[in-house]
Amino acid sequence: MKNEVNQIKVNVFPTSCGSVNFKETNTYYIRPYGYKENSFLVLCDFENYFNLGGDWTVFQRRIHGSVDFHRNWTMYKIGFGDVSGEHWLGLEKLHLMTRSGRRELLVVLEDFDGNSTFALYDEFKIGSEANKYKLTVGKYSGTAAI
Numbered sequence: 532m533k534n535e536v537n538q539i540k541v542n543v544f545p546t547s548c549g550s551v552n553f554k555e556t557n558t559y560y561i562r563p564y565g566y567k568e569n570s571f572l573v574l575c576d577f578e579n580y581f582n583l584g585g586d587w588t589v590f591q592r593r594i595h596g597s598v599d600f601h602r603n604w605t606m607y608k609i610g611f612g613d614v615s616g617e618h619w620l621g622l623e624k625l626h627l628m629t630r631s632g633r634r635e636l637l638v639v640l641e642d643f644d645g646n647s648t649f650a651l652y653d654e655f656k657i658g659s660e661a662n663k664y665k666l667t668v669g670k671y672s673g674t675a676a677i
Contacts (some may be wrong), residue, residue, distance in 0.1 A: 534609045537578065541561075543548045544560050544561055545559065545560075545561050545562075546561060546562060546563055546564050546572040546586065547561055547563065547586075547628065548561070548567075548573065548576075548577075548586050548588045549586040551575055551586075554577045554585065555577060556576045556577050556578060556652065557574075557575060557664075558572050558573065558574050558575070558614050558615050559572070559573060559575050560572055560573075561573055561588075561602060561628075563627045563628050563630075563631075564631050564632070565630075565631065566627050570626060572655035573588050573589070573614060573620065574589040574592065574613050574614045574615060574618075574622075575577040575587070575588060575589075575590050576588075580637065580647075580649060581649050581651075581673075581674075583651060584623065584647075586637075587637055588620075588628065589614075589620075590620035590624075590625055591618070591619050591620070591621070592612075592616070592617055592618055593617055594616070594617055595617070596617075597616070597617055598611070598612040598613075598616070598618065599616035602619075603621070606619075607619065607621070607622055608621060608622050608623055608664075609623065609659070610623075610624060622657060622660075622664040623660065625657040625664075626657045626659055626660070626664060629655060629656045629657050630656070630657075630659075633653070633654060634651065634656065635651065635653055635654070635655055636650075636651070636652040636654075636655035636668060636671075637649060637650075637651050637652075638650040638651075638675065640675060644675060648673070648674045648675045648676075648677040649673045649674055649675055650671060650672075650673040650674075651653055651671070651672050651673045652668040652669050652670065652671055653669040653670045653672075654667065654668060654669025654670070655667070655668055655669070
């Protein structure tokens with residue numbers, strides 16, 4: 532019985548924004564594949580930016596500068612801010628979310644006049660802490676200047 536309860540506990544939460552049942556931009560608890568700890572809150576964005584589809588997990592959001600991003604290594608590891616507003620999700624969570632399966636990275640830049648541009652990378656992965664959270668990105672496409 533205990534094993535059944537533990538199995539249910541592990542499978543209750545979606546593993547990513549792509550497996551969230553409600554396709555509304557909002558905050559949701561997820562538990563990535565193979566992660567046995569508690570779920571964590573993320574902002575899932577289902578807007579179809581630049582006709583690229585939805586199901587995006589927002590791991591950094593800056594709007595008006597209300598959150599100080601000048602932080603130490605520990606804060607970048609664990610994350611800071613409020614996921615429904617300005618925030619950094621955290622390197623460890625990014626590693627957990629990108630360690631299995633193929634992920635894309637979409638960077639949307641918008642100026643204060645509402646003009647937007649984007650960069651899309653066809654592969655995105657963050658290494659483990661032992662690998663110093665090494666960033667791996669694939670092929671670039673988009674409208675953002677390099």
